[in-house]
Amino acid sequence: MKWQEYQEAVALFYEQLDSFGKVHRNVTIPDKVTGQRRQIDVLVEIEAYGHTIQIVVDAKFHAEKIDVKTVEEVIALANAVNASQAVIVAANGWTEPAAKKAEFANLTLRLLPLEDALDLLVPDKWAMCPNCHQDCIVLDMDGAVVIDGLINWWIAGKCRECKFGFIWCQECGDNLALPFNEEVTCYCGHLWCSKEEGLFVKFSRNEDLEE
Ligand SMILES: [Zn+2]
Ligand SMILES: [Zn+2]
Incomplete structure (x- = not known):
């Protein structure tokens, strides 16, 4: 802040x-x-x-x-x-x-x-950032994509200050903390990364998407 x-x-x-x-x-x-x-x-x-x-x-x-x-x-x-x-x-x-x-x-x-x-300033504040403790995580990067007829969707966001990310993959139910610029894989094999431009997802079925 x-x-x-x-x-x-x-x-x-x-x-x-x-x-x-x-x-x-x-x-x-x-x-x-x-x-x-x-x-x-x-x-x-x-x-x-x-x-x-x-x-x-x-x-x-x-x-x-x-x-x-x-x-x-x-x-x-x-x-x-x-x-x-x-x-x-x-x-x-x-x-x-x-x-x-x-x-x-x-x-x-x-x-x-x-x-x-x-709380007063950020209406969509989700939680305090566990990484920097200087700001909060805002969950405003939800997304969905259809692959092979199946809907993959997720709830995601990142810290306003240090860009530490958080992702909740709905397909496998995995909750992942995403240290900035580090790639993390959920149970279903999708690869997630919080980058400067936003949230990057590489699906296990080899389709890339940038959110
Ligand atoms: Zn932070
Ligand atoms: Zn998953």
Whole structure:
């Protein structure tokens, strides 16, 4: 998953929350002191009692835990654009000092793990990739072909990140993991391979097909 996608998943997360206001993506608001435009990942606006409450939401797709410095930066950003509240949505949690700093400054820390972000972003997500653990496998490469009057069909897909493939051959019922660019044979002798261009199948009856 790319950080831009994580940002989009955070926006979707807020849009799905009931009774939440308008969600704006990637907006810029002038700094109240310098007038320079500041970039906001997600801005949530809530109309209440004739006022507009603005919440700055910062998406942090970091491999490490959020630290105090990051919390301070987002507090400063929210302050600079006169937002009522600040939120950090993090994929991998935060340190204890960061939690203390956030609590003191009334900043909300929210966890949105990679897998949950993928659930929001990728509707046809099947499972997390067992190879890279950085993204998910999407089963969108189903196919069928008629050979000698018999229908051969399969359910297949690959990881969005590392292209690690998965194939479920309906003829023999075999489930196969397909390491990228490696040929794997199922029980019925078909040869499967996940390549850059897609899924490659060589049938045991010597007919090639590229999916
Ligand atoms: Zn992968
Ligand atoms: Zn098979």
